[in-house]
Amino acid sequence: MAPAAPLSTIGFDADDTLWHNEQFFRLTEDRFTLLLADHAEAGHLAERLLAAERRNLALYGFGIKGFTLSMIETALEVTGGRVPTRVIGEILDAGRDMLRHPVETLPGVEATLQALAGRFRLVMITKGDLFDQERKLAQSGLGELFDAIEIVSDKGRETYERIFARHGDGAERAMMVGNSLKSDVIPALEAGSWAVHVPHELTWALEHADPPRAAARFHRLDRLDELLPLLDRLTAA
Known part of the structure; x- marks a missing residue:
């Protein structure tokens, strides 16, 4: 299905999407x-x-x-x-x-972000303790690859509407990538964005949710480096 508007901004969850947590x-x-x-x-x-x-x-x-x-x-x-x-x-x-504890990035993360930087606006959208998330970002060495960093108390539809309006061209021209169906996928879809689920082998019980299989803008990938060919298909459609 062809996208309704060009994709310009990609949001990334941090914990268990960019690094182990x-x-x-x-x-x-x-x-x-x-x-x-x-x-x-x-x-x-x-x-x-x-x-x-x-x-x-x-x-x-x-x-x-x-x-x-x-x-x-x-x-x-x-x-x-x-x-x-x-x-x-x-x-x-x-x-x-x-x-x-030292930060350990997940396989393919840095190379994927480097390939996307400059091609899209990249925004890290993570929830959690401000000091700890800033520490992990600094230790990861990934900070310079992002155009913006948003550390939020929770993630809902309004969160994505606000962030993608502030750092992009609105939610409809944005994509959210993360390991949590509850926090990264479902509310991003509700905001009108694309949403990509990259499951992690360990996911906190309070982040579990049923996948929105009927959503046209929902995609599931096994690894983060599979995002590049997906984006090539979406942007060529």
């Missing part, structure tokens, strides 16, 4: 499970932690600091408030370790 949360959750092994079975603890994260999103937002506070809250819950201070200290240490 969720794997560090999983490793830390494993560490947390061991710390509370005498107080809760692993599956039950995971359910309680996810429930705490869900409750706290509106207060703490997305990111490591909110995750750390949710672990502390869960530890207090499952121990009836009797969690040892040593365990609280270990949870805080685990959070700090996550904030210091």
Whole structure:
């Protein structure tokens, strides 16, 4: 199907689209499970932690600091408030370790961005803690390839309408690329953009959603470097 308007702007999610992220949360959750092994079975603890994260999103937002506070809250819950201070200290240490972890970009990311820079306006659109996202961007070495950086508290239809109007020619002439159907794909389609889902092997439970298979502007790719031939097809149509 031929695009309704020329594509001029491409937005990219960051965590688990440009660089690894969720794997560090999983490793830390494993560490947390061991710390509370005498107080809760692993599956039950995971359910309680996810429930705490869900409750706290509106207060703490997305990111490591909110995750750390949710672990502390869960530890207090499952121990009836009797969690040892040593365990609280270990949870805080685990959070700090996550904030210091080196950034590892995903395969094909840098080459793909380099090929697209100058051909399209490139905008990184990521949610999470401002300091941590700025740290990861700086360590990734990818910053100079983007025309704009947007670190937002959440992603909805209005987010994409606003960002693509500010940094491009509007949502209808933009594309969003990311690993989350819930945050990167569905709201971008609702805004009128193209949306490309590049699944990551690990995706947080709160980012799961059903794929919008009937949407004409929806595409799914196995790897980010498959974006180049897709764009060639779309722009040639």
